[in-house]
Amino acid sequence: MDLKIFSTLPILLLLYLLDCGSAQSPPPRGCESSLESVYFNLCDLNAVWGVVLEAIAAVGIVITLILIVVLLCIIPFIQDKRKKASVAIQWIFLNSTLGIFGLTFAFIIKFDQRTCPTRLFLWGVLFSISFSCLLAHAWRLQRLVRTGEGPSTCKMIGLVLVLTLVQVIIAVEYLVLTTVRLNNVCSYENKDFVMLLIYVMFLMALTFILSTFTFCGHYRKWKKHGAHIFVTMFFSIAIWVVWIVMFVRGNAELNKSPDWDDPTLSIALVANGWVFILFYILPELRHITCPAKKEDDPPENIASSQRNPGLKGVDNQVFFLEESNRGIALNFEDNLHSPSYRGPSPMGRNVYSSPQEFTIPRPHTRPSYHPTPLLQDPYLNYHNRQTTF
Structure with a gap:
């Protein structure tokens, strides 16, 4: 019996040493020994994808913070009130973009019980905020290019909150049901993660379709803002199609799942x-402070001209008649003070009631009358008629 115990001691000791050696394996190149293994992708120089994406995301966070400050500082310099109404939506959009860059670190860190709820909840919520802001802005631009007036800021913010609340309810319900049913929130497949984002895809498609309607309208200066949303949504949809195909089928067919999933x-x-920064935020910040051009008529002037297209012609005719009547009156006054003037003849009594009180006859339109610079004088040959009688 003692011999058996002594014979098994070396085996137990060897197994213990192997277990300790595997537990105390050296960290990868670039990481400290005191760092937990879940954070190795942040500093592992052998797997450089984590370090590269970490650096790009960090630059994106810094740029987004700078843009938030710039947006708040240029508000007093925005002259067009209709452009200033969209500042609140763009500020919310920048904050959601900042969250998207920050969420990248949750996917660089290895998958565990702490990062799993963050991934499931924040991915859909942050993108729903971003696409809801773009949808609200596209809705406003669609009204501006047609009527010159758009919905108020409060309506757009309310629309963003309502659309985002739907995704929040979906994510919370999924987390609660999964926790209660499986007692493990992180036991899901790749297709379940994609199914959780169906509502976000619906927002993307709706925003892309609505952005195409911003190219139809009389107010052309708003169409360039709609073009920003159109291009942003086009590249966003392309990115989503690629990552969904790779995440659901591509990595598995290449035998790289789950190594390539994160x-x-x-x-x-x-x-x-x-894409949000380059194709939407930067162009919007450039155009939001540009003053309105002189050829851009205010909405009320364009609307009145559309309602009364012949108003300008009527004004010109009235001005022409007033100038003609004034010329006739001056001509009559010159004749009145001339030495050859002998007073009104009997035939003129149907025109003048008394020598002191008289009226100037108004010119009447005749079939052969055409408005020309040489207007016929109603007192032409007046003296000839007088000498006849």
């Missing part, structure tokens, strides 16, 4: 965040 999602987050 890099795929991280790349999608960083790429979509930079």
